[in-house]
Amino acid sequence: MAVLQTTFFSSALGMTSSLTAVLPQDAAPGEKFPVLFLLHGLSDDHTTWLRLTTLELLLQNRRLAVIMPNVHRSFYSDMAHGLKYWTYVSEELPKVARALFPISDRREDTFVAGQSMGGYGAFKLALSKPEQFAAAASLSGALDVRALRVLFTSGEYGDIFGDVNDGAHKDDLFAIAETAARSGEPVPKLYQCCGTEDFLYEDGLRFLRHAGKLGLEVDYEEEPGLHEWGYWNVKLPRILDWLPMEKR
Template sequence: MKLRTLLFFISIFAFAQVNASKVDTVETHSTAMNKTIKAVIITPDKYDKNKQYPVVYLLHGYSGNYADWPKAEAVRQAPDLYNMIIVCADGGFGSWYWDSPVDPSYKYETYISKELVQWVDERYSTIKSAKGRAIAGLSMGGHGALYLAIKHPDVFGATGSMSGGVDFRPFPNNWEIAKRLGKYAAYPERWEQNTVINMLHLIEPKTLKIIIDCGTEDFFYEVNQKLHEALLYRNIQHDYIVRPGAHNWPYWENAVKYQLLFFHNFFQQK
């Protein structure tokens, strides 16, 4: 009985040590959209204001919010494991992280890449350059992470997508995309110009570090495979992970472990 009690307390202590990162829900402000937007900031247990930390921004999927990613154990552990800060951002309902040409209340490209980054840099001790910032996401957020990193190489030096909607043209009636860009038939140029697979020409050689992950049973698997092939054709270096799995949280909770390690290695480069 005493041994069992001792083992219990040892396991509790070990759990506390692993999950010692500080998780805070904060309120940020978007001038572009004139509203307050919540985010979750996860810092190392031994956060030191005299040190500068790299930051990973995580984006949620369609119909999700800022509170999704902190549920993943790997996300809560990473700040202590890799000595980094994680920001779980909110991208609204079906924003796809664009500045919508249709709805002026959806300017999430400006919010994430400018306003939120500035807000974090002003309040936390961060590495204030692309060498110290990465951005990743799942599904809609996978598209958003690649989209924002490609368009803002001065802000993000590494990016990752998990089950990302990296080419949404095959899905013209899904996920409120038409509400943000206008209907495909009416505004084809918007759809062509704002889908990730058509933006690869914007990537300067040997600059952006990219990791892509998608399950073979995912409805986005085919478009991810085509993105991989397009990156190979253009000789753009990237990591591409494929394994059995669907479009669900068990897959993403596993995938994010590899993404965070990838970013840690990026931050360690001299």
């Protein structure tokens, strides 16, 4: 496996950004790998999945590329008072990654997953861009942005989201899911898990019930666990096995 730390200029952000990539180093001429965009949480960055889990070891026998971007504390949003991280991760990042690395641009080869804030980002990407993603996994996802003020410093919540009480807010995953369900278009395969002692457990159940009412199928698992890397490291093999990768 090759592990690459990459910096590049982001036009969407107007500054240099970074990503970590893990991928097989023996690509055949013309080979394009399936790709998993793996998203970090609120207090993490693009290196954390690699540093705190067995990700590289688990990828040894898989023909899969993993791209891990850095979005700081943006909640994968075009911030009300800040930078356009949603534009960056949903539009610019895939183009940059495919220009730099031998990864597929086919929907059936493209997946997204993340933990906590990244679990929200994964479902937001998949349900907002269903034509781009075949599957999305949310681990202990912070799925209800209206219930998250406790996670932020004073003023930070408003800088990211603005007024969340302003109708169907653009970052409200419940509204995004409703739009996806009513579109009539194929919805990506969805997986959701959370530890029953996690402070986000009830938020996750609210989204799960909402998805069920909309007719969205979600592969759901829960077991004892907290909001911490020990839990996510245990779930990571399950996520990789669950991805609907074509046999090669």
